[in-house]
Amino acid sequence: MTGPLQGIRVIDMTSVAMGPYATQIMGDMGADVVKVESPEGDVFRYAAPAKHTGMGAAFINFNRNKRSVVLDLKKPDDVQSLLALIPEADVLVYNVRPRSMKKLGLDFDTLQALNPRLIYCGAYGFSEKGRYAGRPAFDDIIQAMSGLASVQTNPVTNEPAYVNTILADKTAGLTVAYSVAMALFERERSGKGQSIEVPMFETMVSFGMLEHLAGSTFEPAEGPMGYQRLMSKWRRPxxxxxxxxxxxxxxxxxxxxxxxxxxxxxxxxxxxxxxxxxxxxxxxxxxxxxxxxxxxxxxxxxxxxxxxxxxxxxxVFSLDTVVADPHLADVGLVQQQEHPTEGPLKTIGIPVTFSRTPGSIRRLAPNLGEQTAAEIAQDWAANKAMRTD
Missing domain, CATH: 3.30.1540.10 (formyl-coa transferase, domain 3)
Structure with missing residues (x-):
């Protein structure tokens, strides 16, 4: 194993894109990531295309460098299996609603009592401090609410539009990754864990308004919102x-x-x-x-x-042209891998390089329930020397 997060143990209770992207980055950087899934599995497993049911392309591309454990958290015994992992974990990332986590006995206060050094990160739609707390949210909803769809308005039809990538999910995922890394750094000084909240809505408003607050930055306003260069109807290929x-x-x-x-x-x-x-x-x-x-x-x-x-x-590159770009071939970003069950795969490598502790792709996306919680607990107990603390 290599990477700046070598020895860090992450429990990943997330699905779809935001959380899995964050935990995949941690895995790429050396962390041991255990993905906890329901018996049905992450819903992204079933997004087409796929060779085999439960191993869709999008799931594969968001979940390398992880192990999969199936736990039905409606069952007390399975909750206990998860709790048994907490004392040896460094990070828990979840996108279950906080109220549900508390109901399961997986709230921060309960888990901190088991492991005072635990970094506990919730990634969901809206901050628990506001009136939108608990509302369901997906990328399209957050693009619309954050103003992003509005600034994409077609100048001819005057219709708002979504960016054709799950930008809110991935931006929030990056925010989770750097927030956890910062908390781990602070823990080296204080010896204490902490709770982190990464809400998609607030993250994307912050992300978009840096330039688009524009004239409204000033009191009184010096002009309308919207960075004019970006809003020009002529700004396009x-x-x-x-x-x-x-x-x-x-x-x-x-x-x-x-x-x-x-x-x-x-x-x-x-x-x-x-x-x-x-x-x-x-x-x-x-x-x-x-x-x-x-x-x-x-x-x-x-x-x-x-x-x-x-x-x-x-x-203006097409998607096919991007993947075949000679510069990307020079740096090895587009790679060929052999998956144990899915066969030959094209995968996008790690874009960031470290001179001394490079990240690596050590395992490809797991099939559902490849490991058990008991196996993980035994492995972690037997390898305490790998911990960075």
Whole structure:
């Protein structure tokens, strides 16, 4: 085993995407992650496509570096089996509603009595401190409530839209991962565990409003909400004479070089666009000009011109193109693995590198109930020397 979290033991009582993404990151970084599932298993197991029932592609991609234990927490004996793991655990992550955890006898106060060093992290829709506590939440709901769907509004149809990835789930999952890591760091100083709450709604409002609070940052407001550059109807992949490119001159020098390439020296010297403050006020006009200019030349010519002028740009990759990208091949991010039951798999590796304690993929996603709680308890008891404390 390698990784900065080597020896850390994580009980993962989460399903679908937010929690599993967080605990997979911990597993990639060396933690021993035990996924506790109901007899039916994580519902994400059944998301198509799949070769075998219960091992869907999305589940596989969110649950490597874990072991699976089946416990029916409606049964007192199975609750006791889980409680038996707590004294040797470092972290428990759950997305069950806190009231349900308390009803099961798995609340923080009860578990802290068994293990004062336990990091106890709840990841769910809304903070328990507000009126939305306990409401069900999924990625689409949080995208809508956080304002994210609103800022994706189509300028032609005036209809809000979701981002076509489970952005709220994964952003909250990243927040869980760094929050737990910080709590583990603090524990090294204090010797004490603590309870953490990571609510999706509040996390995504914080995430989105950093730039979109905009003029409302000030009292009284200095303008509307919404970062104007991002809200421009022209901000999109630009149509060339035969396709599309992504293009983003940002500094004054880059804008001047672009319009000189486009044989528009008049725009390159226009005072509205040369000062960053002025440019931000006329960004919609500027992006409109850019769109008109880009449409006049084919993609290959633009790629050559923009590269020679050192202006940020890219082709617009399809998902297939991304996976086949030669740079990603250079760094080994897209990997081929052999799963014990699912056969050859394409998997996305670990994007972060550590010079001394690199993460690793040690096991692929588990089948439901590959281990038992008793086996885990015996393993942890026999390997106390692996603990970092």
């Amino acid at each position: 630009y149509r060339t004479a035969d396709g599309f490119i992504a293009l983003m001159p940002y500094t004054t020098a880059q804008w001047q070089r672009f319009f000189r390439l486009a044989d528009r020296p008049d725009v390159a010297e226009d005072p509205r666009f040369m000062d960053p403050s002025q440019r931000s006020q006329h960004i919609n006009t500027l992006y409109g000009m850019l769109a008109d200019v880009v449409a006049l030349k084919p993609t290959a010519q633009w790629l050559e011109l923009l590269a020679s002028a050192d202006i940020p740009h890219s082709e």
